[in-house]
Amino acid sequence: MKTSIVRPIQFWAGSKINHLKPSVSKSLKTLLLSVISGLMFSISAVSVQAEPELPHYSGKARLGSQTCGGSTCNGAAKPWANSAVLQNEFVTWSNDDPHSGAYNALSSDRGKRIAKNLGIEDARQEKVCLDCHTDNVPKELQSKNFDIADGVGCESCHGGAVEWLGLHVSGFGQRQDYLDAGIYPTEDPKARAKLCLSCHLSDPRKSITHRIMGAGHPRLAFELDTFTANQPAHYRIDADYKQRKQQSSGVKVWAVGQAMAAQITVEALMDKNRNSAGIFPELFYFDCYACHHSMEEPRWERRESVNIGPGVPRLNDSNLVMLRVLANAVDPTLSATLLTQTRALHESSSKGQEATMSALDDLSGTVSNLVDKFAASDFDTAAMWKIYDALVAEGLRGEFVDLITAEQATMALGSILTAIEASGASDDLQGYNEALAKAYTAIDKSEDYTPAKYSAALKSLAAARK
Template structure:
């Protein structure tokens, strides 16, 4: 059975062959408008009226899925019993969180804005309805938006587009979903996360849209009815868009006031943890870590940028040369000044916008997904796997791409499962991470894909 690399069951590869939600369709997603993304749920004017308003047995609180309904209607119980978001507030009550808050000098974590902004559905008191409660954690309205305006029409049977017009956040669009999730899973101006928090004990953040959507776990069923009512992106496209939006968010952070210099140092949350925090045993550095920079350099956390480079090379190839040169320039800028970083980040951000505009209405074929798998494996073997964070993103990407390809080529999935399982074991414990083992697994992936091409 597959797992995510933090030790949880991975619904991508349930049974070691395909993820539980492997889907066959290849419909393209119609965008909600990249130039004008929707307002984030916490910034919308609607009141947040609490999880209980969604949890009626005839709404989303059924103990079991309904067979004759277009939605499962047990979404509340899935969230409450299986979704880590429901425990987000409870984590603030643990000894570890209290110790972290004491290190930061912010008082009780369950009362600190720095913690509540991501560990609850945190909105101003003026937007908190009678049944709203911070202790519910990251509940329905934290992601779907305040229900004050859309709840009534939603109950009467509005279409999905009508619900969005009434204030429901458009989570079905992977572009908008990624932009929402990354506020907490990477940090943003609205929900700032800094190196000070990491130094106090907060675990490092990571994200991959397709994997994280599936291990949430999903509280929806993608069937023919779903695809009639809503846009749908298969795993490969969800992964590709997630990487580009993560790159967009990272570059936005570099260009914001969050990337400020304090004395000699810039904001280190934007730098690769593994550049400094690594076992002091051989090999301490190998070519490929940190792009064009040599050993001993504190390097930007470029995993999403590297993965986005593969997406661009495969799906928007006319941008590939410009992307690579701009990425190298950003790495060199990171050794000069914050101003230089922000200038070069702007060039990359423009390329991300162009790539998103092309990919928004483009399907990803199985052949393109296999090409992306080859590119990821090749880059890891050549050196990118030297970095643990980049290696995890390689694994997530290969999983998502295999989930799509394996749905129509089960023989390929069967052959790739053993090296994928080996890659997972290599990544399962960061302290014991060995890049040579990662490269060995990626070489097996290379060979299997080459045999298929032959």
């Protein structure tokens, strides 16, 4: 029997489920009572062109997640049999999606500890925390059903509903009308990457610092395709969906996510406003384990792509390493340029600010080029296998000695195998599960990570191919 590829769910920050909101409000006052919203879409797929404003900054009024949660809207207890959308999105979000508990996390023990260490009285009153842990829009955009305690709610990702709700309940309107009315194009990989990374990495107006990490905030680790699956998905990509919306393979989602993360990092490092804590560049963008690991078991090993010696902090280049492997599949020359520029960046960090800026400037063009390239293309199964093999080979050459890179590689391999399986082009991939699980186990606990264990997992991933 055919078994699916299993990507173990990784709760990087420890279990989240405990502080999710306990129950769904039963007395939902909604505008949407008798409308079965999902049944009426039948339009052809629209692809997104213009760069949309993130929901956080779009200035569209919020109606509140509860408004979307009526039992005939998106709040059904179970998926509807004959509806275009599942209709139980609210319940999935409320019960299983850590985003619904994101505000409550600010008053959890860990949240209180971070606040105390930063000299903050209550993190629930602090803009820097609220900007990522809830839909922190100005008061004048909050309607009476809006509740800040809902955390990262429907409109944090889908956009303030004030102008598109009418279309939505009427059932009229094409995808383009929704986009015009301010719904955010979450189906578009580039737009999705920008959205998720705005909280899971940083954005120019809500950045996170090593100071916040030092106070006890979990390290942020993100891979767009894996995290999309882990959220978990509250939608189903079926025939109807394919007609209405553009779809992308998981590998494309991964690729665009990597390129966007690299771009955001480069931009952040070039932004003087985000490097104002006195230490330049901001340590948040460095490889945490370059400084934080036990000295009892020396770990440093030379990597071909990092031409700085031991004892020098390294920038977190995990996205750039993934990008290099990816770029090689679409444009080997670009991949070689990326290697040269990444080396130059590493080298520059011991040469001072001017050298760093110049290296970042060069890299920035290459990375933007890759964002556009990946956003405009998709990968067929042969290309996916090629990337898989290249990733494993890169790891076996010693490029994944750093945990953060190994972590990105693991999520990437899971994403590729899942996409190959979804393409239906391959036979049973069950044999890969054990090797993938080995890789996930090797990165599970930072204190247990060793390059040797990871290498062994990579060998299994290579052997599974035979």
